[in-house]
Amino acid sequence: MNKLLNISQRNAVLLTMASLLEKEKNALLSANETDMDSYSGDDIAMRDRLKVDDAKIEGMILSLQQLASLDDPLGVERFNFTHENGIHVSNKTAPFGTVLIIYESRPDVTIEAAGIAFKSGNKILLKGGKESINSNLVLVELWHKALQDNGVQNDWVTYLQFDRNQTQQFLEKPTQKVDLIVPRGGERLIAFVKQHATCPVIVSGRGNNFIYIDAEADLQMALDIIINGKTTKISACNALDKVLIDSNLVRKQQFLQHLIQELQKSNVEILADNALSSLEGTAAIADENVWYEEFLDYKIVIGQTVDLEEAISNINTYGGGHSACIVTNNSEHAEQFMNNVDSAAVYHNASTRFTDGGQFGLGGELAISTDKLHQRGPIGLQHLVTNKWYVKGNGQIR
CATH class of the missing domain: 3.40.309.10 (Aldehyde Dehydrogenase; Chain A, domain 2)
Structure with a gap:
């Protein structure tokens, strides 16, 4: 179980990360140029998603700043009830624990999705595609610096540099606790994750x-x-x-x-x-x-x-x-x-x-779900939570 970071710590990391992105912009652009030069496929959508430019970096920075300005999604009371015997029952939002995000091509997911997962109190495991490896490694290095600068352990953000076989093995027999998996990509990726995962999966589905x-x-x-x-x-x-x-x-x-x-x-x-x-x-x-x-x-x-x-x-x-x-x-x-x-x-x-978390006022999105459980459409900060029951008594027995 992760020890919950308070909201000030979480916001400070996000704002530090926004500053580091601005400061290290050239390093990211250089790494992305290497990724773009290495991509030999003819998928124009993949190429478009892979590319990082000044506008995309500004979008990443804005997403982090917006996330830091939003209310804490944790500890929000959804229900309360006082039993006739005096027991007080309430239900509050709580983090999932550890969220694995598997995605193709898009380095901005390493910022936006990880930022949403982190602000909502979850540890993040990032499994990006090989086509964006250089861009992603620069971004994860910046995440670790942002965490360290605020006295927070690096393991809140972890990059899984796995090939397909290693990813399948991890899905089937995770070497650490994973509470939720979110695949973001094409139908083949989604089918692969659903086939092998042993914990809940939120499908960020296709458009059409x-x-x-x-x-x-x-x-x-x-x-x-x-x-x-x-x-x-x-x-x-x-x-x-x-x-x-x-x-x-x-x-x-x-x-x-x-x-x-x-x-x-x-x-x-x-x-x-x-x-x-x-x-x-x-x-x-x-x-x-x-x-x-x-x-x-x-x-x-x-x-x-x-x-x-x-x-x-x-x-x-x-x-x-x-x-x-x-x-x-x-x-x-x-x-x-x-x-x-x-x-x-x-x-x-x-x-x-x-149809986009930022456009819908959510401060970005982890994914856009076409599932109906537990959240449909853009999954924002307030949706990447589960809940917990708090029951307070003074000796009542049933």
Whole structure:
């Protein structure tokens, strides 16, 4: 059991880490350049996630500063009850203990996820991908310096430099106590962790996000939201992959032609279902399984639905349970959509790109969960806790 650090100690470490990131920025950029030069894969989403630049470092620093300014998530009373015999019962938030984060490519996870885990009183085991090893080792060295500068032991943040076999062995027979595992990455990583883990796993799932353009949609708004969702960051799990158009949309053909022209400006490959595949600039869907795919690429599918109910059914059938949006001026349609679509985040007239702990006011995120237990959507500081019952009496027996 970890001896709990008080909130002043935890905040001091986070602020020291923010200062060290600013001070050692060039060392991190140099290490990341080595990682980028070594990456020989053709996965453009992986490459985008791997890259660290000034803007990403500023984001890391801001995340740490925001975390330090937030209230302590521990010891928050969720329930209290006084028994008729005088026993006082309360329930308060408590840390999990030790959290293992397994992730691919993204050095910023070494800051944001570790910061959230640490502020919520947990020890962190970090298992990053081999493609980001140089960047991650610099960041972990800074974590250890931040801990040491505040009189805290290094073992609050540990980097596991394991290959795949060693990782599998650790998952099956951990050499130390692990209370929770969070995999952040593609479906193969998630399946690997779920297959071998012997403790609870929170799945930071895939996107495959949908937008439905209702018959009563504002067409310019719809266009802006689609372009933003698809083209601004194709490596993000909150990016847009599927567009459903209501068959009764006014000026539907004109809208679709405009949409295709705008997508082509960003070199987006456009696939279309049978109802829309005659549109110039699109290719017909070859296989229904494409509806299940998360692309993480400049690729999108457009399809037609007869009404709102069919759109909801399609999203619940094919979507990843991450984010879904309706564009409409009809508030009743919006409410029906948001109540019945089975996704962690549902939107009315806004881009799915906002599904993010920082954008939701959480001060960052450990992951975005598509599980329903114990937390769904962005997992922030206040969610990376379990609970404990406190029972106080003066000799009562049952």
